[in-house]
Amino acid sequence: MTKRDTYKGPALFSYGFRPFFLSACLFALVVIPVWWLIWRGEVTLAGPLSPVDWHIHEMVFGYGAAVVAGFLFTAVPNWTGRLPTRGRPLALLLALWVAGRVAVGGLTGLGPVAVALIDQAFLLAVVAMIAREIVGGRNWRNLKVLVPVTLLWLANILFYAEAMTQGSAEHGRRLGIALLVFLILLIGGRIVPSFTRNWLAQRGASRLPVAFDRFDMLCLAGGAAALIAWVLAPLHPVSAWLAGAAALLHLVRLLRWRGLATWRSPLLLMLHLAYLLAPLGFAALAAAAAGLASTASGTHILGIGAVGGMTVAVMMRATMGHTGRGLVAGPTLTAAFGLVLIAAAVRAGAQALSYAGLDGIDLAAGLWTVAFGLLAWRIGPWLIQPKVARKAPSAPAGR
Incomplete structure (x- = not known):
């Protein structure tokens, strides 16, 4: 033993x-x-x-x-x-x-x-x-x-x-967020195409995600450069160009992973949607540096959307897999993930919502809190209970 x-x-x-x-x-x-x-x-x-x-x-x-x-x-x-x-x-x-x-x-x-x-x-x-x-x-x-x-x-x-x-820690705030975003680019770029490849291969798909290559290295380098520029000088024209380039690179990178083919697997699709918030966040940073958006929009798309979305999706999947549960999101966890992404959109657009008489900060805080209430209620018991014997899946693995 x-x-x-x-x-x-x-x-x-x-x-x-x-x-x-x-x-x-x-x-x-x-x-x-x-x-x-x-x-x-x-x-x-x-x-x-x-x-x-x-x-x-x-x-x-x-x-x-x-x-x-x-x-x-x-x-x-x-x-x-x-x-x-x-x-x-x-x-x-x-x-x-x-x-x-x-x-x-x-x-x-x-x-x-x-x-x-x-x-x-x-x-x-x-x-x-x-x-x-x-x-x-x-x-x-x-x-x-x-x-x-x-x-x-x-x-x-x-x-x-x-x-x-x-x-105040103006640079420290951005540096902390930037490092979490880079970890998503690094680790997400490893697990998202890997899980997708396995799921598609099990279903006999002929087209699989593109394997890690030099283009992925370029994406990581471009993302790192954009994040460094944002930390040091978020409103500088160079930051705008680097963030715009990073947005394009990571959008193309994501499209190479065949995310659209995973629509039947909500748990897997969540990973692709969470990663999508990274290029969208870079685009928002570029828009802010060009004076076309608020400085807070990109920060919250990256922080709530990319970081929040990816961490929620990873916690769900890892908890299910390592506690013996089937990889099926179900309505509760799907709702929790969706509320996090909606919270990101609402908080990023808080200034625009204020013109309509809505308090985006209040709404985003409420959405985030409900999302994590659902998440804790669903996976919390699994985290404190012993691992169970995995049952025969009632749905295709990866859902």
């Missing part, structure tokens, strides 16, 4: 996706209503960051970092063939994440330096633990995943440094 079979601890700490996906869902469910109360002036934030900095920081380094950790601590064992991190080490890592959320929220009464030291410990531990597994498994080709994750840890430190010295 292997060590994998002899684990007798709580199911919640049996695999990396369980505690971090559950924590991310519950945190996303709570943090946006809290932000809405802060924005409305009903609640005063006691932490070291300004309200806007706190909002963006917690969506990137709170919610986003939790999903990244859950994904990596689930994917790396598959890449390396080593046993997954589980039990006490996983519980301690979760405790680091919780400590960061408590400290940043001002519930400890500590100063900004102490809060920064507590909060940065989580991503540092993630980088160290993932590096140990990849090196130990001699899985050298996946070492590149450590680069954006390490940069995300450094971005968190820079966020605090800028906030403490400049009063």
